[in-house]
Amino acid sequence: MIAETGHYALVLALALAILQSVLPMWGARARDAALMGLASPLAVSQFVLVAIAFAALTHAYVTSDFSLLNVIENSHSAKPLIYKISGVWGNHEGSLLLWVLILVLFGALVAVFGRNLPDRLKADVLSVQAMISTAFLAFVLITSNPFARVSPAPLEGQDLNPLLQDPGLAIHPPLLYLGYVGFSMAFSFAVAALIEGKVDAAWARWVRPWTLMAWCFLTLGIAMGSYWAYYELGWGGFWFWDPVENASLMPWLSGTALLHSAVVMEKREALKVWTILLALLTFALSLLGTFLVRSGVLTSVHAFAVDPARGVAILIILTLFVGGSLALYAIRAPALKQGGLFAPVSREGALVLNNIFLTAACAAVFIGTLYPLALEAATGEKISVGPPFFNMTFGPIMLPVMLVMPFAPLLAWKRGDALRAAQGMITALGVAIVATALVAGFVRGGPTLAPVGVGLALFTIVGAFAEIQGRLKLFGIPLGDSLRRARGLPTSAWGGALAHAGMGVTLLGVIGATAWASETVTAIRPGETMKIAGYELAFRDLEKRDGPNYRSTVAMIDVRKDGESVTTVEPARRLYLARKMDLSESSIATFGLSQLYASMAEERTDGATGFRVTYKPLVVLIWLGAIVMALGGGLSLADRRLRVGAPRKASVRAAPPQLQPAE
Template identity: 85%
Template sequence: MIAEAGHYALVLALAVALLQAALPLWGARARDAALMGLGSPLAVAQFVLVAISFAALTHAYVTSDFSVLNVVENSHSAKPLIYKISGVWGNHEGSLLLWVLILVLFGALVALFGRNLPLRLKADVLAVQAMISVAFLLFVLVTSNPFRRVWPAPLEGQDLNPLLQDPGLAIHPPLLYIGYVGFSMAFSFAVAALLEGRVDAAWARWVRPWTLTAWLFLTLGIAMGSYWAYYELGWGGFWFWDPVENASLMPWLSGTALLHSAVVMEKREALKVWTILLALLTFALSLLGTFLVRSGVLTSVHAFAVDPARGVAILLILSVFVGGSLTLYAFRAPVLKQGGLFAPVSREGALVMNNIFLTAACAAVFIGTLYPLALEAFTGEKISVGPPFFNMTFGPIMLPVLMVMPFAPLLAWKRGDALRAAQGLTFAFGVAILGTALVAGFLRGGPTLAPLGVGVALFAMVGAFAEIQERTKLFRAPLAESLRRARGLPSSAWGAALAHAGVGVTLLGIVAATAWSSESIVALKPGETAKLAGMELTFDGVSQRKGPNYRSTIAALTVREDGKVIATLEPGRRLYLARNMDLSESSIATFGFSQLYASMAEERDDGQTGLRLHYKPLVVLIWLGSVIMSLGGLLSLADRRLRVGAPRKAARPAPALQPAE
């Protein structure tokens, strides 16, 4: 009965979404305040109904209700509770329901906290958001109903894909979906602005918190997915340029460009047409990622194995919203005024350069990901575009972004002084040159340009705080005055510095882990030793363990350095009984920011056990940098002047915001 209640709640949510998509929009055109005001209660009601439906599906999983087909196909009574809960979205139908839940949550948040929005704009935004809800609720109900019953009900389920039976499933998809779906708010604001034919600095101020929220969660989601793949797949890599990984990277790049473009629009009312286009394309790329994962066109460990008919339905949704919004953009963009002019050497100019290279990087990833699919669709020829292509295109395109990033905050708006900005980065230049020289002088091996990569990373990290140093007059005024100035800075200034520094930290981890990692593939008998990166790893033998729904074979390794035991590793292999599926489980020892990584192959007939060993220097910095970036975004979001609904004094214009780039 609870499953039926969840299904009926989805049907009612669809009805409410249809009303929300029509009535506020009609009211905005007729200037009827009563109809426009209906958008908020309808948005909240829609969220409550979808939340009831999601709770009903979660109940079916937790109680192992095997009369529900979705539970049968993706759960097992012996599965731990955490995986029963996370298994709700570990499949096509459940993940789509989570997608819709987050979508209507954002609409409800606008309804509840968007009191400062003009009534007409708010009505249009909620109507456009509801149109997206209508499309996905129809898709769920018609093609992907998670509440389908099976009769007679089996006594046991088929279990969840063993690759997904990991805490990462509880964290990665929700974070990623909040990022993906969060960009729907930027899309809805952009379409609403196009419907009104009015885009100004106030619009940029209203849209930035939603865009920043989506960017923050998408950053964390990508980082969590990267770390999950790193330790779960047993390959020892942090990024594989998998098409579905690329599908999340593209909206992140576009969303980063959108954030910076919105800063220019808010400060100088420039780049209006470009900012609106970025808002449309960023959500379009999020929808593209949804299509790639669920269409069946990709073979990936990340992709849901679904029939192509569902992919056609998602492609239709993608075509309607992207095509419709771009058509509206083509009609409305010519009437939008571009706003203030600025010199090439200015903060606006630096941010425009940032946008150019970020969108170029996004285009490179887009082409490398979709070109093989398009070629196969039209000619039947199959080609593979792998890491060499992406490394040779993406890296060089992003280098100018990293170099210009510390300059932008030191340049004045409208017209800047490049020499003065360079002088403000003297210390950062010095640290970068010194770091490059030390690495080149003391480290042997690795690519020739690796020390230069370390220098660029150090320049980005130290240079990120140059504006803070400039505004607090650090080393140029008494310390007490500098501390007073630091306390007076808006949180968005600190947020921008942290986010930019996080990029440098991640780059340093990528360079070190790529250039100076060590790998050894060995086959050992008990008592034998392998050497790696100055450490000795002694193989102590194999043992058997039993889990709730699997059996494990564990290889024990003792790690010594200079004769002293510094760690133990227990890589293994798990056999999941319900699916008869064998899965490698890596084991990791962390030393500061570096890691020793071991994964186990199958046992051999000669008594030897195959082991893959990696030493990854500073690899932890890759994910630590992403966390720092997200903390920077959170600090910027905490700035009261960036919140939708923050009161503004009517007697005078609102104070200019510091950019949260």
């Protein structure tokens, strides 16, 4: 009965989504306040119904209701509770329901917190959002119903894919979807603005918090997925340029460009046409990622193996919304008035340059990801585009971004002073030069340009705070006065600095983990040792352990430094009983910002066991940098001027020009 309740809730949600798609927009055209007023209650009701459906499916997983086909195919009664819950979205049908839940959640948030939106714009935004949810609710009910029953019900399920039975995969998809789907709000705002034919600084201020929120979640989702691949797949890499990995990177790059473009539009009412286009393309890339994961065109550990017919349905949705929005853009964009002019050397100019390189990097990833698929579809020829292509294209394109990023905040709006901005970067440049020289002089091995990369990373980190240093007049006035100035700085200033510094932190981690990593692959017997990066690993013994739904063989390895034991690593191999899958489980020892990574091969007939052991200096910084970036975004979002639910100003005259916040 609970499952049927969930199914009927989805049907009712679809009916409400259709009404929300039509009535508020009709009311906006007819200037009917009653019809426009229906948008918010319909959006909230739609969210409640989808939440009921999601709760019903979760209940079926937790109680092991094997009368549902979805639960049979993806769960097992012996599975730990956390993986029963994460199993809800560890499959095509359940993850699509999560996708829809987050989609209607964002619509409900606009309905509740969008008090400062004009009534017509709010009605149009919620109508466009409902059009998207209508398409996906129909897709769920027609092709991917998670509540399909089977009779008779089996006594046991087939279990979840063992690769997905991991805490990281319990967190990664919700974070990623909050990012993917969150960009739908920027899309809805853009389409609504094109319908209204009005795009101004106020529009940029309304859309920026939603874009920033989605960007923060996507940043964390990508980082969590990277870390899961690092420790779970047994090869010790954090990024393989897998097509599904790229599918999440593309909207992140486009979304980053959108954030910076929206800043220019908010401050100077410039780049209107470009900002609208970025809003459309960012969500288009999110839909593309959804298509790649679910269409069956990719073979990837990240992809759902589904009927390609479902992929065709998603392709139709993608074509409908992307094609329709771009057609509307082509009609309306020429009529949009451009804002103020600015000199090439200005903060606007630096942000435009940032946009150019970010979109070029996104285009490089797009081409490298889709070209093999397009070639195979056209000619039947299969080719592989791997890390060498992306390393040779993406890296050089992102290099100017890292160089320009610290300079932009030091330039004035409209017309900047390049010399003065360069003077503000003297400290960062000095740190970079000293660091480069020290690394080149004292660190042996690695690529020739690795020390330069370290210098660039530190230049980015230190330079990120150069603008704040200037505003605080640090070291130029008494420390107490600087602290008082610090308390008066808007949180968005600190947030922007942290987000930029996080990029440098991640770059430093990537350089350390790739340039100076060391690895050994060997087979040893109990009592023997292996050495790596100054550590001695003594293989003590193998131990048999049983988990709730698996059996494992665990290698006990003592890690010694200078003859003293410092820790123990326990790589293992697990046999998952229901699926008869044998997987390697890595073990990681963390020493400061570096890690010792050990994975285990199968035991050989001669009594030896194979191991892959890798030492990765500074690798922790890769994910720490992503957390810092997301924290910076969160601080910016906490700024009252960007707060989603900030109330309307009482009147225009209530805010004198001298009290207006400025950056």
